[in-house]
Amino acid sequence: MKLARDTWLIFQRQILLLLRNPVWVFVGVFQPVMYLLLFAPLLKAALNAPSQAAAYKIFVPGLLVLLAIFGGLFQGFGLIAELRAGVIERSRVTPISRFALLLGRSLRDVVSLIVQAVIITLLALAFDLRVLLGDLLLAYLMLALIALMTSAVSYGVALKVKSEDALAPLMNTIAQPLLLLSGILLPLALAPGWLQAVARWNPFSWAVDGTRALFAGNLGDDKVWQGLGIIAVLAVAAVVWAARQFARSVR
């Protein structure tokens, strides 16, 4: 109960500050929109898809997962600014739940990601993408869990390194191989066997497969539940780990 109240308190504050400067939601969505408009049209031919809509069914889920990963991983920068301003320390001398300090912020990131995902989905609908609402909502759940995990990781790392200069290269180093090994831009079905074998160890590759299955309308596909399960477990682990960084001494 206290956790829910405290989380809501932090979430409210963060959303208020986000709404005061909503431009960041749109800056975040700019790059994926560019991919959608300028890269996706190449895919019909490249993937040998029967139609442009079929190509979008493969590409859009990957794009959304990409957005969730990157959107989350770079949230730590905001936290470092808060750390520097003394806001985190001021929170830590109060009896507020340490979980809430993390969750309130991560949930803000989840909400802002879902807004971005809706924008992209709507744009894709204009390009003849069709997906069932139920499947879409499950796909959003997957995205929400991914954003929860990556933003928690980013916050935890930010509290450890405490400097933007260290955080930026670190996050890029993590994100690059995760991105390339997840089959986001092109399905890994096109990859040689050794690359597929390595990618099996990348949880985001499972997430992308699951999300694609949902967009394809294969709700019963095992990949859906496998993807959701793997990401959910990792999200919980990331949240627990990051909340412990909040409980620990900072600076």
Added chain:
Amino acid sequence: MIETHGLRKAFRSRAGRRTTTVDAVRGVDLAVAEGEIFGFLGPNGAGKTTTLRMLATLIQPDGGEAVLAGADLRRAPGEVRRRIGYVAQGGSTWDESTAREELVLQARMYGIGKADAQARTVRALDSFQLSEYADRKCRTYSGGQRRRVEIALGIIHEPRIVFLDEPTTGLDPQSRAYMWDEIRRLRAEGMTVFITTHYLEEADALCDRIAIIDHGEVVVEGTPADLKREVSGDVVLVGLDTPAAVESATRLLADEPYVRTVEAGEGTGLRLSVDEGATAIPRILRRVDAAGLDLRSIGLHRPSLDDVFLTKTGRSLRES
């Protein structure tokens, strides 16, 4: 109100492959009474902030015990948090928030309900004379205004003890004087105030009792007046007209019971070390006058806390 025994903290820092351990605080014993302004005086790096951060539950001590307002620091840190307020040195407000938002949030983080939090915020804004700027973003505040918001944040939940880490550093003289009044007001409201400072004047003017800390250890503790008296007593400077008069005055005054020592001063002057200058001066006047000597000038020099620091550590606080 605050009692600590043997509070210790060491930091490990790594430079390349070598790990060095720095003993930031090495066994601090303190006893702070309820309702006093207690000052922690020492140069930068002496361990003031580290001690404060331990007492505010921000970092775990390596050893030692502390009880704050009846709550044990190790066993019940949550209870300690409820009973204390802490205002950090480097600021704690967010540029994009307003003072009102910050205060309401802070009260709510202490578990206070929404309506109560808003009412407290109105009162705090009023008593810190911030109502006028309450709905402006913190980025627009002056240093003094910001400092007031931060102190208001630290006491919004009406703690029994409030820790202020260098509350006046970086403020102009006028804001500093205002802040001193605010701190005295907190004491008048029954709070125990624990401040750190490296300003001697501040410790002297504001604090009921002080502890001087150097290299992670408390070197001396007491009221500013006691500490100064203990070190050297007051010094009375007496000016006479001729070397002959100096000679006879030296003999004369050395026999007086309240005079500890008599030394030659500048020119035809004397330096008398006395227990208490204010009562010694009229007696010296009468004695010298009665002997028919011509007294040119008389002055009182009170030892400063810097003299105390110098005696206890061998260095001047102003140099370190």
